[in-house]
Amino acid sequence: MTARPQNVHQARLLRLLRDEGPRSRAELGDVVKLSRSKLAVELDRLVELGLVEGAGLAASRGGRRSGIVRLSPRLRFVAFDIGATSIDVAVTDGELEVLGHVNEPCDVRQGATVVLERALDLLGKLRDQGLIDGQVHGTGIGVPGPVSFRDGMPVVPPIMPGWDRFPVRDAIGQELGCPVLVDNDVNLMALGELTSGVARSVDDFLLVKIGTGIGCGIVVDGSIYRGVSGSAGDIGHIRVDDDGPVCACGNAGCLEAYFGGAALARDAAAAAASGESAHLAALLETHGELTGEHVSIAAAAGDAASVRIIREGGRHVGQVLAGLVSFFNPGLVIIAGGVAGLGHTLLAEIRSVVYRRSAPLATGNLPIVLSELAGAAGVVGGARLISDHVFSTA
Amino acid sequence: MTARPQNVHQARLLRLLRDEGPRSRAELGDVVKLSRSKLAVELDRLVELGLVEGAGLAASRGGRRSGIVRLSPRLRFVAFDIGATSIDVAVTDGELEVLGHVNEPCDVRQGATVVLERALDLLGKLRDQGLIDGQVHGTGIGVPGPVSFRDGMPVVPPIMPGWDRFPVRDAIGQELGCPVLVDNDVNLMALGELTSGVARSVDDFLLVKIGTGIGCGIVVDGSIYRGVSGSAGDIGHIRVDDDGPVCACGNAGCLEAYFGGAALARDAAAAAASGESAHLAALLETHGELTGEHVSIAAAAGDAASVRIIREGGRHVGQVLAGLVSFFNPGLVIIAGGVAGLGHTLLAEIRSVVYRRSAPLATGNLPIVLSELAGAAGVVGGARLISDHVFSTA
Numbered sequence: 001m002t003a004r005p006q007n008v009h010q011a012r013l014l015r016l017l018r019d020e021g022p023r024s025r026a027e028l029g030d031v032v033k034l035s036r037s038k039l040a041v042e043l044d045r046l047v048e049l050g051l052v053e054g055a056g057l058a059a060s061r062g063g064r065r066s067g068i069v070r071l072s073p074r075l076r077f078v079a080f081d082i083g084a085t086s087i088d089v090a091v092t093d094g095e096l097e098v099l100g101h102v103n104e105p106c107d108v109r110q111g112a113t114v115v116l117e118r119a120l121d122l123l124g125k126l127r128d129q130g131l132i133d134g135q136v137h138g139t140g141i142g143v144p145g146p147v148s149f150r151d152g153m154p155v156v157p158p159i160m161p162g163w164d165r166f167p168v169r170d171a172i173g174q175e176l177g178c179p180v181l182v183d184n185d186v187n188l189m190a191l192g193e194l195t196s197g198v199a200r201s202v203d204d205f206l207l208v209k210i211g212t213g214i215g216c217g218i219v220v221d222g223s224i225y226r227g228v229s230g231s232a233g234d235i236g237h238i239r240v241d242d243d244g245p246v247c248a249c250g251n252a253g254c255l256e257a258y259f260g261g262a263a264l265a266r267d268a269a270a271a272a273a274s275g276e277s278a279h280l281a282a283l284l285e286t287h288g289e290l291t292g293e294h295v296s297i298a299a300a301a302g303d304a305a306s307v308r309i310i311r312e313g314g315r316h317v318g319q320v321l322a323g324l325v326s327f328f329n330p331g332l333v334i335i336a337g338g339v340a341g342l343g344h345t346l347l348a349e350i351r352s353v354v355y356r357r358s359a360p361l362a363t364g365n366l367p368i369v370l371s372e373l374a375g376a377a378g379v380v381g382g383a384r385l386i387s388d389h390v391f392s393t394a
Numbered sequence: 395m396t397a398r399p400q401n402v403h404q405a406r407l408l409r410l411l412r413d414e415g416p417r418s419r420a421e422l423g424d425v426v427k428l429s430r431s432k433l434a435v436e437l438d439r440l441v442e443l444g445l446v447e448g449a450g451l452a453a454s455r456g457g458r459r460s461g462i463v464r465l466s467p468r469l470r471f472v473a474f475d476i477g478a479t480s481i482d483v484a485v486t487d488g489e490l491e492v493l494g495h496v497n498e499p500c501d502v503r504q505g506a507t508v509v510l511e512r513a514l515d516l517l518g519k520l521r522d523q524g525l526i527d528g529q530v531h532g533t534g535i536g537v538p539g540p541v542s543f544r545d546g547m548p549v550v551p552p553i554m555p556g557w558d559r560f561p562v563r564d565a566i567g568q569e570l571g572c573p574v575l576v577d578n579d580v581n582l583m584a585l586g587e588l589t590s591g592v593a594r595s596v597d598d599f600l601l602v603k604i605g606t607g608i609g610c611g612i613v614v615d616g617s618i619y620r621g622v623s624g625s626a627g628d629i630g631h632i633r634v635d636d637d638g639p640v641c642a643c644g645n646a647g648c649l650e651a652y653f654g655g656a657a658l659a660r661d662a663a664a665a666a667a668s669g670e671s672a673h674l675a676a677l678l679e680t681h682g683e684l685t686g687e688h689v690s691i692a693a694a695a696g697d698a699a700s701v702r703i704i705r706e707g708g709r710h711v712g713q714v715l716a717g718l719v720s721f722f723n724p725g726l727v728i729i730a731g732g733v734a735g736l737g738h739t740l741l742a743e744i745r746s747v748v749y750r751r752s753a754p755l756a757t758g759n760l761p762i763v764l765s766e767l768a769g770a771a772g773v774v775g776g777a778r779l780i781s782d783h784v785f786s787t788a
Contacts, residue, residue: 146755155755204622216721220614227723228598231755238717239751241635251751320717323632327610327718329621357633357645361540361549361625 002137002178003049005393009034009042014051014071014391018095022070024058043069051075051094071095076132077390078139078176079382080119081185084108084159084212087115089122090379091131096195096387100126101379108144111162112171120175138179138390139172140382142188144212149230152182158248159212181385185209186233187224188381189336189371190217195384197372202332207371208235208321211337212261216324224385236260238320255320259313261338264292267309277305292338299345307345314346318353325358325366336371343370396531396572397443399787403428403436408445408465408785412489416464418452437463445469445488465489470526471784472533472570473776474513475579478502478553478606481509483516484773485525490589490781494520495773502538505556506565514569532573532784533566534776536582538607543624546576552642553606575779579603579772580627581618583730583765584611586775591766596726601765602629602715605731606655610718618779630654632714649714653707655732658686661703671699686732693739701739708740712747719752719760730765737764 005011012032017023029039046052053072057065075094080087085108090101102122108115126132145157152169154160173180190207193199199207199219207217216233218225226232236256237249244253245263257263268290272280279298284290299306321333333354335347351368358366371377399405406426411417423433440446447466451459469488474481479502484495496516502509520526539551546563548554567574584601587593593601593613601611610627612619620626630650631643638647639657651657662684666674673692678684693700715727727748729741745762752760765771 218721220619225614227756228725229723229755229758231753232721232723234720234723234753234756235717237751237753238720239713319633323629323714323717324721326628326632327612327626327721329623329626329628331622357631359625359628359631361623362621362628364623 002135002390003051004390005049005051006045007042008393009038010046011392013042013046015388017052017069017071018387018391021095022055022068024066024068026058026061026066028069074133074135076134076136077383077387078123078132078136078178079188079379079386080116080123080139080141080172081188081378081382082106082108082115082119082141082143083185083378084144087119087122088375088379089119089126090376090383091123091126092380092383094137094387096380096383098376098380098383100129100131101376102126103375108160109162112166112168113162116168116171120172136176136178138181138386139176140188140384140386141168141172141180141182142185142378142382143168143182144185146231146234147182147184149181149183149226152180154182155230179386179390181389183224183382183385184215184217184233185378186215186217187226188217188379188385189373189377190219190334190381191224191384192373192377192379192381193334193336193371194219194222195380197377197380198334198369199332204328205330205332205334206321206324206328207334207336208317209337210260210317210335214256214260214317214337218328235320235324238323240316240319255316258316261292264295264309264313265290267312268292268295268298268306271305271309277303279303280305296343310345311349314349315353317346318350319357321350322354322357325354325362329359329362330366333366333368334371335368336374336377396529396784397445398784399443399445400439401436402787403432404440405786407436407440409782411446411463411465412781412785415489416449416462418460418462420452420455420460422463468527468529470528470530471777471781472517472530472572473582473773473780474510474517474533474535474566475582475772475776476500476502476509476513476535476537477579477772478538481513481516482769482773483513483520484770484777485517485520486774486777488531488781490774490777492770492774492777494523494525495770496520497769502554503556506560506562507556510562510565514566530570530572532780533570533575534582534778534780535562535566535574535576536579536772536776537562537576538579540625540628541576541578543575543577543620546574548576549624573780573784575783577618577776577779578609578611578624578627580609580611581620582611582773582775582779583767583771584613584728584775585618585778586767586771586773587728587730587765588613588616589774589778591771591774592728592763593726598722599724599726599728600715600718600722601728601730602711603731604654604711604729608650608654608711608731612722629714629718632717634710634713649710652710655686658689658703658707659684661706662686662689662692662700665699665703671697673697674699690737704739705743708743709747711740712744713751715744716748716751719748719756723753723756724760727760727762728765729762730768730771 055068055070071094087106154163169180186209214236216235237254241253245257247254247257271277272284283294449462449464465488481500548557563574580603608630610629631648635647639651641648641651665671666678677688
C-alpha cells in the first residue's frame with residue numbers, strides 16, 4: 001500500500017518538497033508556520049513512512065546548522081497518456097522529473113483491454129531499464145474522451161469504441177497496486193503546462209487542444225475545473241455558424257466541423273482535387289490519403305492553399321475562443337495538440353481574432369502561446385494529478 | 395471601527411450563525427470540531443466584540459442543557475444596488491434578512507457624486523425608520539459596469555459617464571465608517587440567488603442578466619469567479635454572427651446588437667413602423683418611444699410581432715449560452731434582469747436552443763430557470779458580499 005500523509009501539515013510539506021525541491025528544516029518551518037518541535041514530529045513521521053529523507057546539513061543561518069530534507073529518491077509516479085493514435089508512458093520521481101518516457105503509435109479503437117495491455121508493456125520496458133526500484137506510488141491516466149473522474153472511467157467516449165464505462169482506474173490500480181486517477185487527456189495537458197511548462201506562474205488559464213478533436217482544459221486557481229458532470233471544456237461542438245458544414249454530431253457549423261483532424265483532411269482533399277494545390281495533390285498521390293500533417297508540411301513549403309486552410313481554421317478557433325476569453329478572462333491561453341504543429345500561421349490568426357473580438361479588459365494582458373511541453377505535457381500532467389492525490393489527506 | 399473575527403475558528407462560527415441561524419454551543423462544537431473549552435474561549439471573544447450573544451438554553455441532549463448563541467441582533471449590513479436607471483438600497487441583519495428595502499428611478503449617467511448622494515439619502519430614510527440602531531457593519535455596492543474589485547472602483551464603464559475610476563469604495567467607506575466592497579451588479583445578483591434564491595444548494599452556476607446590457611455572473615465552488623482582471627462574465631459582445639447588426643462597440647453581430655434594451659427598442663420601432671404590429675404602433679403613439687417593457691406588454695396581450703421579437707432574442711441568447719454551457723458545465727443557469735419579465739416565452743426559446751446545441755453531458759441535468767429574487771437579488775448579494783468579508787480574517 002502507498003504511504004499517505006496523515007494530516008494537512010504533512011501533505012503541505014510533501015507538496016512543498018515536490019514543487020521547491022530539497023529544503024532545510026529551518027526554511028520549511030518558516031513556510032508552514034509550525035514550531036520547531038512540531039515540525040520535527042511531522043517530518044519524522046514522513047521519514048518513517050518512507051516519503052522523506054535527510055540529505056545533509058544546510059549552511060548556517062547564524063545558529064546551529066539546520067538539516068536538509070528531501071522527498072525520498074525512491075518515490076515513483078507513472079503516467080499513461082492515451083491518445084487517439086498513440087500511447088505515451090512515463091515514469092517520474094517525487095519531484096515530477098521525467099526519468100523515462102516512451103511513445104508508440106496505437107489505435108485507441110482497439111478497445112480498453114488491448115490498449116491498456118500495450119501501456120503496461122511499455123511500462124515494463126521502463127521497469128527493465130531500472131527506473132523503478134520497488135513500488136509505484138501512484139499512476140495518472142489520460143484518455144481522449146469524456147471521463148467520469150469520480151468513477152475513474154470513460155463515459156460514452158465518441159472516438160473510443162469498447163471503452164464506455166470500462167473501469168480503467170480499478171483495473172490498473174489492481175495491476176500496479178497503487179492509487180490511480182483517470183482524467184481527460186486535455187485536462188492532463190493543462191496540468192502538465194502548470195507543472196513545468198508555460199503556465200508555471202499562472203493560476204487561471206485555458207489550454208486548447210486541437211487534434212483529432214478539439215477540447216479545452218480549464219484551470220481555476222491552480223486546479224482543473226471539471227464542471228458539475230465532468231464535461232467542462234468540451235468546446236468541439238460550440239456553434240460557429242448556422243450554415244456551416246454538417247458535423248459528425250448531427251448539428252451544422254460546429255467548431256470541429258470547421259477544424260480538427262477530419263475537417264483538415266476534407267479541406268486538403270478538396271484543394272488537391274480542385275487543382276488549387278499541386279503540392280497537396282502530389283502528397284495525396286504519394287500517401288493515398290491526406291492528413292493535417294500534410295497540410296502542415298505543404299504550408300511550410302509555401303503552398304498557398306494550405307496556408308489558406310490553416311488561416312481559415314485559425315479564424316474559426318479564434319471566433320469561439322474570443323467568446324470564451326470574454327467569459328472567462330483567463331491569464332493565459334495555450335494552443336496545443338497535433339495541429340499546434342501548424343505553428344505561427346495558426347497562432348497569428350487566432351491572436352488576431354481574439355484580440356479584436358474579446359472584451360478589451362480581458363485581452364489587455366493576455367498571452368496566447370503554443371504549448372512548451374508538446375508531447376510531454378500529458379504525462380507530466382498525469383504525474384501531477386496523481387501526486388496531488390497521493391500528497392493529500394483525502 | 396467594525397469588529398472582525400481574530401482567527402479562522404471565529405470566522406467559521408460567524409458564518410455558521412449567519413447561514414444556519416441560532417445554534418446551541420453543543421451543535422456548534424459538533425460542526426467546528428473544537429473542544430468545549432476552546433469553543434467557549436472563541437465564543438466569549440465574539441461576545442466581547444459585540445458580534446454574538448447568548449439566547450437562552452437549548453433542550454437537553456441528555457446532559458446539562460447547552461446555551462444557545464446567535465449573531466448580535468444589532469448587526470447591520472447595507473447594500474446599494476445601482477442600476478442603469480434605478481437605485482435599490484437595503485438594510486439587513488447579520489443573518490442577511492432584509493429589514494428594509496427602498497427603490498427609486500435614477501439615471502446612472504448623472505455621475506458618481508449625484509448618484510451616490512441619492513443612495514445615501516435613501517439610506518437616511520431607512521435609518522429614520524429606526525432600522526439601524528448604531529453602527530453599520532459593512533456595505534456592499536453593485537454598479538452596472540466593469541469594476542476593479544481590488545481598487546473598489548468602476549473602470550471605463552461604457553454606460554456610466556463620470557464614474558471612471560471614481561473611488562466608490564473609499565468615498566462610501568469614509569461616509570459610513572465601515573468596510574465597503576464594490577462589485578459588478580451581475581455578480582451581486584448571482585450572490586443574492588446563492589444566498590436566498592434559486593441557487594441556494596448549487597456550487598457552480600451561471601446567472602445571465604439581460605437588461606440594458608447583457609452580462610453573466612459566474613459562481614465556482616460557491617464564490618464569484620472574477621477572472622484575472624475582473625472582467626469575467628462580460629458576454630454582451632460575444633459574436634453571434636459575422637453579418638449581424640452593427641453593435642455600439644463597433645463590431646458586427648454581438649449578442650447585445652441582437653438583444654438587450656437598445657436592440658429590443660429598435661426591433662419594436664421597426665415592427666410599429668412597418669405595420670407588422672398595430673399594438674406596438676399604438677403604444678408608440680401613446681408613449682412617444684418604445685422599450686423592452688412595451689414589447690413585454692404587447693406580447694402578453696398576444697401581439698404576434700412582439701412574440702416573434704422575444705423568440706428571436708431568446709434564440710440568440712441561447713446560441714451564446716449553449717457554447718458557455720458546453721465550456722463551463724454549470725449545475726444551473728438563471729435568467730435575470732428586466733427582460734426576464736418577458737418570461738416563459740423567452741425561457742422556452744433559450745432552453746430549446748441550449749438543450750439542442752450544448753454537449754449532452756453538460757445538459758443531462760441542467761435546470762434553466764428565471765431569477766427568484768428579481769429586484770432583491772442585487773441587494774441581498776451586496777449584503778452577502780460584505781458579510782463574507784467582515785466575517786473573515788483577511
